[in-house]
Amino acid sequence: MASDESLPTLKILMIGPSGAGKSALLIRYCDDQFDSESSTATIGVDFKVKKLSVHGKAYRLNLLDTAGQERFRTLSNSYYRGAHGVILVYDISNRESFLAMERWFEEAESNAMPGAVMYLVGSKMDKSSGRTVKTEEGIELAERHGCQFCEVSSKTRDNVRKPFVEIVDAIVKDPKLLNASSRRSGTVSVAGGSSGDSGCAC
Amino acid sequence: MAPPAAKDAAAHNQDQDLTTILTTEERVELTLLVANITEVMRKHIQDTFDASLDTTKKQQPPILAVQDKNPNIDESKPHEETDDEEKDRKIREKREKELSAPKMLEMKKDSLDFFDKWRESVISRVGTVVNSPKEVIEKQKEKASTEATPESDPNPEPRVIRRNTNIEEADAALIELYPPTSTSLYSLSKDKRIALLQAMLMLLLSLEHYSSPSRILLLHISSSLHLPLHILTETEVKLAQGLLEAAKHMSGSEETQKRSDENKVARRWKVGLAGVAGAAVIGITGGLAAPLVAAGIGSVMGGLGLGATTAAGLLGTLAESGVIVGSLFGAYGGRMTGKMMDAYAKEVEDFAFLPLKGSKHHDTKPEDRRLRVTIGVSGWLTQKEDIITPWRAMGRQSEVFALRWELEALTKLGSSMESVVKSAAWSVAKKEIIARTIFASLMDALWPIALLKVSKIVDNPFSVAKSRADKAGLVLADALINKAQGERPVTLIGYSLGARLIYSCLMSLAERRAFGLVESVVLIGTPGPSDATVWRAMRSVVSGRLVNVYSENDYILAFLYRTSAIQFGVAGLQEIQDVKGIENVNVSEMVSGHLRYQYLVGGILEKIGFEDIDVDEVAKEEETLALLEEEEKNEQEKKSGKDIDPEKEAAEMEKEVKKKTDLTLMQRATETLHLGK
Numbered sequence: 001m002a003s004d005e006s007l008p009t010l011k012i013l014m015i016g017p018s019g020a021g022k023s024a025l026l027i028r029y030c031d032d033q034f035d036s037e038s039s040t041a042t043i044g045v046d047f048k049v050k051k052l053s054v055h056g057k058a059y060r061l062n063l064l065d066t067a068g069q070e071r072f073r074t075l076s077n078s079y080y081r082g083a084h085g086v087i088l089v090y091d092i093s094n095r096e097s098f099l100a101m102e103r104w105f106e107e108a109e110s111n112a113m114p115g116a117v118m119y120l121v122g123s124k125m126d127k128s129s130g131r132t133v134k135t136e137e138g139i140e141l142a143e144r145h146g147c148q149f150c151e152v153s154s155k156t157r158d159n160v161r162k163p164f165v166e167i168v169d170a171i172v173k174d175p176k177l178l179n180a181s182s183r184r185s186g187t188v189s190v191a192g193g194s195s196g197d198s199g200c201a202c
Numbered sequence: 203m204a205p206p207a208a209k210d211a212a213a214h215n216q217d218q219d220l221t222t223i224l225t226t227e228e229r230v231e232l233t234l235l236v237a238n239i240t241e242v243m244r245k246h247i248q249d250t251f252d253a254s255l256d257t258t259k260k261q262q263p264p265i266l267a268v269q270d271k272n273p274n275i276d277e278s279k280p281h282e283e284t285d286d287e288e289k290d291r292k293i294r295e296k297r298e299k300e301l302s303a304p305k306m307l308e309m310k311k312d313s314l315d316f317f318d319k320w321r322e323s324v325i326s327r328v329g330t331v332v333n334s335p336k337e338v339i340e341k342q343k344e345k346a347s348t349e350a351t352p353e354s355d356p357n358p359e360p361r362v363i364r365r366n367t368n369i370e371e372a373d374a375a376l377i378e379l380y381p382p383t384s385t386s387l388y389s390l391s392k393d394k395r396i397a398l399l400q401a402m403l404m405l406l407l408s409l410e411h412y413s414s415p416s417r418i419l420l421l422h423i424s425s426s427l428h429l430p431l432h433i434l435t436e437t438e439v440k441l442a443q444g445l446l447e448a449a450k451h452m453s454g455s456e457e458t459q460k461r462s463d464e465n466k467v468a469r470r471w472k473v474g475l476a477g478v479a480g481a482a483v484i485g486i487t488g489g490l491a492a493p494l495v496a497a498g499i500g501s502v503m504g505g506l507g508l509g510a511t512t513a514a515g516l517l518g519t520l521a522e523s524g525v526i527v528g529s530l531f532g533a534y535g536g537r538m539t540g541k542m543m544d545a546y547a548k549e550v551e552d553f554a555f556l557p558l559k560g561s562k563h564h565d566t567k568p569e570d571r572r573l574r575v576t577i578g579v580s581g582w583l584t585q586k587e588d589i590i591t592p593w594r595a596m597g598r599q600s601e602v603f604a605l606r607w608e609l610e611a612l613t614k615l616g617s618s619m620e621s622v623v624k625s626a627a628w629s630v631a632k633k634e635i636i637a638r639t640i641f642a643s644l645m646d647a648l649w650p651i652a653l654l655k656v657s658k659i660v661d662n663p664f665s666v667a668k669s670r671a672d673k674a675g676l677v678l679a680d681a682l683i684n685k686a687q688g689e690r691p692v693t694l695i696g697y698s699l700g701a702r703l704i705y706s707c708l709m710s711l712a713e714r715r716a717f718g719l720v721e722s723v724v725l726i727g728t729p730g731p732s733d734a735t736v737w738r739a740m741r742s743v744v745s746g747r748l749v750n751v752y753s754e755n756d757y758i759l760a761f762l763y764r765t766s767a768i769q770f771g772v773a774g775l776q777e778i779q780d781v782k783g784i785e786n787v788n789v790s791e792m793v794s795g796h797l798r799y800q801y802l803v804g805g806i807l808e809k810i811g812f813e814d815i816d817v818d819e820v821a822k823e824e825e826t827l828a829l830l831e832e833e834e835k836n837e838q839e840k841k842s843g844k845d846i847d848p849e850k851e852a853a854e855m856e857k858e859v860k861k862k863t864d865l866t867l868m869q870r871a872t873e874t875l876h877l878g879k
Contacts, residue, residue: 023333043233044234047326047329074241075233075325078318078325079322
C-alpha cells in the first residue's frame with residue numbers, strides 16, 4: 001500500500017450513457033470479474049485504484065467510474081478536476097448510446113483540463129448479432145475527435161486491458177500533462193464551477 | 203455484524219457499505235444530497251469573492267419543511283436589498299477593482315482549489331461506500347436483521363450534553379446558517395436518519411482528518427435531515443471516546459501512557475514555549491501504535507446505531523491504526539512547531555494552551571477528548587484567572603483550551619485600563635464624548651485634554667501588547683498549520699487583543715494558504731481593521747461562521763486604537779461591509795465599554811446561537827458583571843465630588859498600575875515555583 005503512494009498517479013474518468021457497460025469494464029479490468037446478471041446502475045461515482053506498468057514504469061491509476069444517469073449530472077463538475085484521461089464508453093448493440101457520444105465528448109472537452117487524453121470504447125463486442133453500430137463508425141467518430149478507439153468485451157475479456165494501457169501510454173507521452181495537472185486544475189475548476197452554478201440552481 | 207464478516211472487512215475490504223442501512227434509492231439520494239450541499243458550500247466560497255452587492259439573493263435551495271422547527275428564522279436574512287442603485291454601482295466598481303487584484307484572484311483560486319480537492323475526496327469516498335461490489339439481495343436481508351438487533355440503540359441518553367446548554371438557540375442558528383437542502387431522505391424514520399448522520403461522520407473521518415469543511419458538510423446534512431444539532435455533537439463526542447478507548451486498548455502498555463501523562467504535566471510547567479506545550483498539552487503522547495480490529499471498535503461503539511462491521515468499514519484505515527487515531531487527535535503535532543517557534547521565540551515570551559476541562563489538576567483525560575477544538579484567547583488580564591474564566595461558558599462538546607500568551611504584557615494592560623476607566627479624567631471625558639459620536643472623535647482626533655493627559659498610562663502597554671498579539675498570532679497560525687490540534691477543526695474565539703491575535707493568525711493562515719483548518723471564528727471588540735480586503739482574506743480560511751461582534755459605544759477601544767491605522771476602520775466599533783458570509787453582531791446596548799467584554803463572552807455567544815454554550819456559566823458571568831458595575835459606580839461617585847488635577851492623577855495611577863501588575867505577576871511566579879520543577 002505504502003509504496004503505491006509514491007508512484008506517479010494518473011486520474012482517469014470513465015463516462016458514457018447509463019447501461020453502456022462502464023462498471024462492467026472496470027470490474028473486469030480491476031478484479032477480473034464479470035456478472036451478467038448484475039445490472040445495478042452506479043450511484044454517483046465509484047472509485048478504484050489499479051497499478052499498471054507501461055514501458056517498464058509503474059503507475060497508480062485512480063479510476064473513477066461515473067454514473068451515466070442524467071440525475072447525477074450535478075456531480076460531474078466535482079470529478080473532472082485534475083483528470084488526465086477520459087474514457088468514453090458506448091454500447092455497440094445500442095445505437096442511441098452511440099449517437100449520444102457527441103454530447104459526452106462535448107461534456108468531457110468542456111470540463112476536463114485542456115490536453116486531457118480522450119479514448120473512445122465500444123463495449124459489448126460479444127453481442128455481434130445485436131450489433132447496431134459498425135466498427136468503422138466508431139473509428140470515424142474517434143478520428144473526428146482526435147482520439148484512439150477500440151472495441152471490448154467485458155464478458156469474454158477481449159481487449160479489456162487495451163484501452164487502459166493505451167490511454168496511459170498517451171498520457172505519459174505528454175510530460176506537460178503529467179506535471180501541469182496540479183497547476184492547471186485550479187483554472188479548470190473555476191471554469192467548471194461557474195458552469196456548475198446554473199446546474200445547482202435548478 | 204457477525205464476527206467472521208468483521209474479520210473479513212478488516213482484512214480485505216475496508217469499504218464496508220451503507221447498504222446495511224439504506225436502499226438503493228436512498229443511497230442515490232444521499233449521494234445527490236452530498237453533491238448538492240458541496241455545491242452550495244462552493245458557492246459560498248465564490249460569494250466571498252463576488253463583487254455583486256446583494257448579499258442575500260436566491261441560491262438557498264428550497265426549504266423543505268422548516269416550519270415545524272422554527273417559524274421565524276428567516277427574518278434576519280432579507281436586509282440590505284433596498285440600497286440606492288447609484289451608490290451600489292460605485293461601490294461595486296470599487297469592489298470589482300479590489301477583487302480583480304492579482305492577489306485576490308490568486309487567493310480565490312487557491313481556496314477553491316483546496317475545496318475542490320476536499321470535495322473530490324469526499325465524493326469518491328461516498329461513491330466507494332455507496333457502490334458496494336457485492337449486491338443487493340443478500341444485503342437487504344442483512345439489513346432486516348440489523349434493524350432487528352437490539353444492539354442498535356437509536357435513542358441514547360444524552361449523557362454528555364448537559365441540559366443547561368443552549369440547545370434551542372443553537373438549533374435555530376443551525377437552520378438559519380445552513381439552510382436545509384431538500385432531500386427525500388427527510389422522510390426516513392428518525393432512527394435511520396440518525397444512523398445516516400453517524401455513518402456520514404465516520405465516513406468523513408475515514409479521510410483521516412476531520413477538516414473544517416467536513417464539519418460544515420455535516421452541519422448541512424444535519425439541517426437537511428432535520429435533525430437537531432445535539433445529535434451530531436453527541437455522536438462526535440461518543441466517537442472520539444470510542445476511538446481513543448479502542449486505540450488505548452490496542453496499544454496495551456498502559457504504563458507508557460501513564461508515564462507520558464505525568465511527563466506532560468511536569469513539562470508544561472517548566473517550559474512555556476509552544477513547541478513543547480503544543481505537543482504535550484493538546485496531543486496525546488505516543489504509545490498508540492498497535493492496530494485495531496473491527497470487533498474492538500464495535501464493542502466500544504455499541505451505543506451508536508450502527509453495527510460494528512459497518513462502523514469499522516466506514517472508518518476505513520482509522521479503525522485499523524492507532525497511529526492515525528493519534529494524529530487525528532494531535533499526538534504528533536507540535537514537533538515542527540518547536541522548530542518554527544525558534545524564529546519567534548525571542549519576541550514571544552509566553553505561549554501555551556491550557557485545557558479547560560478535566561482541569562483541576564490540569565490534565566486532559568481521554569474522556570475529555572473531543573473531535574473538535576475550541577481555543578479562547580483573552581485580551582487583557584486583571585488577575586491571572588482571566589486567561590481561563592471567560593471561556594468557562596464553553597460547553598463540553600468540543601475540547602476547550604485557553605491560550606495563555608504574554609501574561610506580563612496583558613496584565614500590565616489590564617491594570618492600566620482598569621485604572622484609566624476608574625479615573626476622574628475618564629468620567630469627565632466620557633460625558634464629553636457622548637455629546638459627539640465616538641467615531642467622529644476617533645476620526646478627528648478630538649479627545650478631551652484631560653484624557654490625553656492620562657493616556658500615557660495605557661498607550662504604551664497597549665501598543666506593546668498589540669504588537670505582541672500580532673506576533674503571537676503568527677505563532678498560533680504556525681501551531682495550527684503544524685497540526686498541534688491534530689486533524690481536528692478549530693474554533694477560535696477572542697476578545698480585545700485576543701481578537702487581534704486571532705486576526706493576525708487568520709491573516710497569516712490566508713497568506714500561507716492554510717485552508718480547512720479553522721471551523722468558526724468569533725472576534726469580539728477587535729482592535730483591527732474593518733476593511734473588506736482584510737475580512738475577505740480571513741473569510742477564505744474560515745469554513746464555518748465568521749462573526750464580528752462590535753459595539754458602537756466602545757469608547758475605550760476607540761481611544762486606545764486612535765494611534766493605529768484608523769483609516770481602515772475599526773472592526774470592534776463598526777460593521778464589516780461588502781463581504782458575504784460575515785456575521786455582524788451589534789452589542790452596543792450590552793457593551794458600554796471595552797472592559798465589559800471579558801464578562802460578556804458567554805452571553806454574546808449565547809445570543810448569536812453559538813453551539814454548545816453553558817447557560818449556567820453565562821448566568822454566573824452576568825452576576826459578576828452586575829457586581830462589578832455597582833463597584834465601579836461607587837468608585838465613580840466617590841471621585842466625582844473632588845476636582846482632581848489630571849497630572850497628579852496620572853502619576854498616582856501609574857504607581858497603582860505598577861503595584862497591581864507586580865502583585866499579579868508575583869502570584870504567578872509563586873505558583874509556578876510551587877507547581878513545577
